[in-house]
Amino acid sequence: MDSHIVRVFLCRQISGTIKLSSHFVHFDEIFSIFNHFLSDFIEKRTKIKAVNMTKITAAITAVGAYLPKYKLTNQVLETMVDTSDEWITTRTGIKERRILKEEEGQGTSYLAIKAAEDLIKKRGIDPIEIDMVLLATATPDMPVAATAVFVASRIGAANAFAYDLQAACSSFLYGMSTAASYIESGRYKKVLVIGADKMSSIIDYTDRTTCIIFGDGAGAVLFEPNEEGLGFQDEYLRSDGQGREFLKIEAGGSLLPPTEETVGNKQHFVFQDGKTVFKFAVSNMADVSAKIMERNNLTDKDVHWLVPHQANKRIIDATANRMGLDHEKVMMNIERYGNTTSATLPLLLYDYERRLKKGDNLVFAAFGGGFTWGAMYLKWAYDAN
Ligand code: COA
Numbered sequence: 001m002d003s004h005i006v007r008v009f010l011c012r013q014i015s016g017t018i019k020l021s022s023h024f025v026h027f028d029e030i031f032s033i034f035n036h037f038l039s040d041f042i043e044k045r046t047k048i049k050a051v052n053m054t055k056i057t058a059a060i061t062a063v064g065a066y067l068p069k070y071k072l073t074n075q076v077l078e079t080m081v082d083t084s085d086e087w088i089t090t091r092t093g094i095k096e097r098r099i100l101k102e103e104e105g106q107g108t109s110y111l112a113i114k115a116a117e118d119l120i121k122k123r124g125i126d127p128i129e130i131d132m133v134l135l136a137t138a139t140p141d142m143p144v145a146a147t148a149v150f151v152a153s154r155i156g157a158a159n160a161f162a163y164d165l166q167a168a169c170s171s172f173l174y175g176m177s178t179a180a181s182y183i184e185s186g187r188y189k190k191v192l193v194i195g196a197d198k199m200s201s202i203i204d205y206t207d208r209t210t211c212i213i214f215g216d217g218a219g220a221v222l223f224e225p226n227e228e229g230l231g232f233q234d235e236y237l238r239s240d241g242q243g244r245e246f247l248k249i250e251a252g253g254s255l256l257p258p259t260e261e262t263v264g265n266k267q268h269f270v271f272q273d274g275k276t277v278f279k280f281a282v283s284n285m286a287d288v289s290a291k292i293m294e295r296n297n298l299t300d301k302d303v304h305w306l307v308p309h310q311a312n313k314r315i316i317d318a319t320a321n322r323m324g325l326d327h328e329k330v331m332m333n334i335e336r337y338g339n340t341t342s343a344t345l346p347l348l349l350y351d352y353e354r355r356l357k358k359g360d361n362l363v364f365a366a367f368g369g370g371f372t373w374g375a376m377y378l379k380w381a382y383d384a385n
Helices: 027-053 074-080 085-092 108-123 147-154 171-184 241-245 260-264 274-295 313-323 341-355
Strands: 006-014 017-025 057-066 070-073 096-099 132-136 161-165 191-198 216-226 231-239 305-308 361-368 372-379
Touching: 057 108, 057 171, 057 341, 057 372, 070 074, 074 085, 085 313, 096 216, 108 147, 108 191, 108 216, 108 341, 132 147, 132 171, 147 161, 161 171, 171 191, 171 216, 171 231, 171 341, 171 361, 171 372, 191 341, 216 341, 231 274, 274 305, 274 313, 274 361, 274 372, 305 313, 305 341, 313 361, 341 361
Parallel strands: 132 161, 132 191, 305 361
Antiparallel strands: 006 017, 057 216, 057 231, 070 096, 191 216, 231 372, 361 372
């Protein structure tokens, strides 16, 4: 056999290109080469399989925000309606809120664009890489067309598709759920979720029961795939249509299109039965937060941060108490911004970003008109520097 020399043509695949080489070799050399290729092939296949089997989770990789400069303080409100700083502070925890004033004539898109641009700069990405822009808002620039589409174009996300999502104060939480699902499906790699509301455009500043609560603002997060098991872990989202009577804008939709009468009756402003909303918010936000802890075997020691919708300090305290959390673990900025509806959750992340550590367990909780509510468990994916 040794004396037999054979001419062999070997096809080799090196770095994706086919090379044809001509050699004179012995038979046992052929077997050895064949063996080598076979084991190399099996090893590569196993590696590819292992990579494909790695579970992709959806993680937040950047946060951005924008707040208008004008501060509407409790003291100023005292001059506008029959109220007091003491009443507002003890009943809600709010001291001031931001109002989009200086930039007159601008809508919610103005806030959303600023927040998205801030995020893009911080993350250092080219907006062309963004696959999708989701705008959580209860105050779109106009009913048609979707504000998200305008925002996506203005920030240069030319490859993205975009749409609005409306679930009142739970919009951003639901938006995070949507973004996480898209990322985990493997279909998209960069999903931008913006929460923005110009609440001052739908508030009656002669109604002391609502004008003391709401403010304008915007926050944004970027969701990307993570292979370390960080990011989205679990969610528990709920809704109940019986709630729509208690928190609504009655006119301007298909049910009651605008007329001189609806304008005269102030039916284009937010109406709220505060007591009923308060009752449902307290029990439901606490329930879902406790449920998400129980379902994931999380004790109060395991939870590093509660990220609660900023509707009322008393609702937040009740949720934290039910979870058994110390005050220091509860993110709170309601005293400075009031209730910014879709923007409260990303604004909390923005304000607390530097204190968050990779691997921290975060529980998000929200409640809003509709009613809509829910909780989400997420592992933080980066250390801000
Ligand atoms: N200043 C002074 N007094 C006020 C007032 C104000 N801004 N707003 C209401 N009042 C009065 C009421 O007229 C009432 O007076 P009365 O007893 O003479 O009738 C009294 O204060 C108590 O009103 P009530 O509505 O029972 O107060 P409250 O303790 O429930 O607090 C809210 C009102 C709105 C702060 C509270 O109900 C709340 O936060 N609700 C939930 C709001 C919310 O979360 N909305 C967003 C959902 S995401």
